[in-house]
Amino acid sequence: MLWRAGHRDPDVRATALLLLWAAAVIVVITPINIHRLNVWTGIPNLAAPWAYSFLTAFCATGLTMIMRWREPPSDRRRRRMTAIYWIYAGIIVALWVTFLLADVPEARIYDLDTYYASTPWMREHILLYVLAHAVSSLVSASMLWRWYPRITKGWIKSGVVCLQIGYALGLVFDIAKLGAVSARWGGHNLDVLSTKVAPPFALLEAVLVALGFIIPQAGPALQTRIRNGHDYRRLRTLWRTVQVTNASAASARFGLFTPLGLKLMQREQRIHDALRVLAPFFDHVAYQQHYEEAVAKHSEDRARGLAGAVAIQKAVKAYTAGASFTPHGQPPLIGPEVTDHLDAIGEALHRPVSSTAYASGRPAQRA
Known part of the structure; x- marks a missing residue:
């Protein structure tokens, strides 16, 4: 339904893509699916570039969605959005290149990031996706913070609140990941930050960011549907x-x-x-x-x-x-x-x- 509506509304199409990337990340990082992908392809840890590519696409789509909301259509906005797509597309290519160059023969389902934190090319692979995610969260939160006082529509304001909380939680995820990886570089073991602390924040971020983009579009539609239903029932006796x-x-x-x-x-x-x-x-x-x-x-x-x-x-x-x-x-x-x-x-x-x-x-x- 979202995709059909997207043919008429670019915002709806972008929301559908964002939800697709978020769902893809959640599906790929499920332990059972990581194992299945390893078995089906015969390539250990192939789920990593897939999941991180979807996450990067999710970040790019979120950034451009915020720009669609904040700024009226213009050539400048179009050029900036195009630049974001190209930058994050380049990051996705770099993720695949670094993974293919890395030597990661042992499949790791739960602790891939910390286990291979010091491995050449895999180290860069991990840093690349974490930093790309952190930058997008910071930039998105900054744009939303500056825009929030000027928002007058209630549904958009509710969505922006969800987005701000979601991106804040995303930064906690990034800090936990970087803390665990940097600890490995120093010869210490803080893997719990990566395996236990970070995942719940990532899940909450995905949910809140998705809600933040859905609410301003689904809220008015739901409100209209409720009002139409009420009016339809009230007119029954008159009819x-x-x-x-x-x-x-x-x-x-x-x-x-x-x-x-x-x-x-x-x-x-x-x-x-x-x-x-x-x-x-x-x-x-x-x-x-x-x-x-x-x-x-x-x-x-x-x-x-x-x-x-x-x-x-x-x-x-x-x-x-x-x-x-x-x-x-x-x-x-x-x-x-x-x-x-x-x-x-x-x-x-x-x-x-x-x-x-x-x-x-x-x-x-x-x-």
Whole structure:
């Protein structure tokens, strides 16, 4: 779904790529998958350049995503993003070159970085990925820190908070890794920093950074879906009230996964079609009287809803009876005082009420 949406939105496409790189890192560094890769390929420790390449791609995508958020489209932004892609692509190539030049015959599933910390070329391989990750975390955190005071949208602000915490945890991961590796260079053993301390911070970083980029895009969509669902349900009773007119055109066949926005749009259109049929039977004078009574006790929107509910019910009864209800000289159509308050009318029609009760805002008792 993210990839299909990405054809229309570059930000969504970049988010999909970032999630792909993060998932790839997590899959590759799983001990069972490291062992399988060693067995399938016959190359010990091949998981290392794969995992570190995916991690480097993750860093590059995160950096460019932040630039997309902070800066409007421009040639300067495009050149900077292109430069980042080329730099990190070069780092990935260097990772593979250093791994191929290194002599790492013994497969190490848990302590590769510290076991080969002093091995020629593997030493450079390890430093390369750790420093590339540390630089991207520092630069990203710095850009977000400077940008945060200027953010006005709540969803983006929430995402930036997740990103800042995530990149801070990523720096803890880098410090732990460098501490363990440098200890090996000095003849000491602080492998626990690499094997026990660093991994949880890496996992938390991946989760929080992924959430940080997802929230600003998924949050508004989820909010819209909830609002559409609420509006769709509120209009159900109103639609059932006016559907006696059979005014709607042929409806589309909706499935389980049909967007709620499309369903809501069709329901609103059906109601508008029915109101056009009911217009000759709509008593505008009675509507205005009910509105004036209700607005003295309720808000504008609530009063419009109560008055509209009464008038529409009367129009439906007049339509069913076949008698014109609107006196001569009144508007031929139902105006925006009703059509702009369909949600409020739907809310008022949740249960049967009398016209007097509508005017006072009190639901009538069921018989």
